[in-house]
Amino acid sequence: MTAVDETVRSTSQLITEAVHQFRAQVPGCVGAGLVDMSTGMLLAADTLDDHPNEVLDLIAAATFDLFQGRNVTMIEDIFKARHGVLEDRHYFQEFLAQSDSYVHVFMRSTSQDIAAVVIARKSANAGMILTQSRLVMKQLDAGLS
Numbered sequence: 001m002t003a004v005d006e007t008v009r010s011t012s013q014l015i016t017e018a019v020h021q022f023r024a025q026v027p028g029c030v031g032a033g034l035v036d037m038s039t040g041m042l043l044a045a046d047t048l049d050d051h052p053n054e055v056l057d058l059i060a061a062a063t064f065d066l067f068q069g070r071n072v073t074m075i076e077d078i079f080k081a082r083h084g085v086l087e088d089r090h091y092f093q094e095f096l097a098q099s100d101s102y103v104h105v106f107m108r109s110t111s112q113d114i115a116a117v118v119i120a121r122k123s124a125n126a127g128m129i130l131t132q133s134r135l136v137m138k139q140l141d142a143g144l145s
Contacts, residue, residue, distance in 0.1 A: 011144065015114075018140040019046040022116065026132045028124030030102070033059060037113045040064035063117045066095055066106055096130060098122060105133045111141040 009017075015034050022032030023046045031047035033056065042060035045051075066072065067090065076091040085091065095106040103126050105118040116137055120129045 009143065011112075014140060014143045015044045018116070018136060018143075019044045021136045021139065022046070022118050022133065023048075025136055026118055026120055026124075027128045028103075028121035029118060029129075030121060031119045033063075033117050035060045035063045035115050035117065037064060037068060037108070037115055040068075043114065059117055063106055063115050067092065067108065067115055094130075096126070098126075103129050105130060107133060107137055109137065109141055109144065111144045116140075 019032045019034060023029045026032070030049070031045065031051070033045035034043045035041065036043050040061055040063075042056055045056050047056075072092065079085075079091045090108060093108050095104075097104040097106070099122075101122050103120050103122055103124065105120075106115060107118075108115050116133070118129070118133045
């Protein structure tokens with residue numbers, strides 16, 4: 001194996017490492033996943049508890065709908081037209097949702113057509129959850145570029 005081979009990691013390795021980094025670096029993180037936004041498929045997940053695949057697939061589908069659902073894309077088109085955005089870039093980049101017990105962060109990659117979902121305990125600081133999630137996503141984007 002050459003030095004170049006050792007430093008260049010596959011996309012699959014980068015994605016797997018990223019979900020582990022979300023879990024390790026985001027305060028109170030109980031689960032993280034990356035979703036292929038062209039298909040809605042879950043690419044990788046790392047969770048505190050062992051969740052059934054059906055639950056993980058539902059989270060992937062919800063992430064896909066949140067960013068690419070028909071109503072969301074219509075809203076994006078209207079906002080882009082009103083604000084004179086000409087570039088072919090999605091208007092919504094992040095969503096933060098809170099349930100009774102958890103903070104859910106959904107964010108798009110800037111380099112690939114993927115989105116992350118990070119779920120953390122509501123007792124953790126929401127600002128730190130968002131900040132650390134952004135840092136991990138930035139590292140992933142740098143590796144995928």
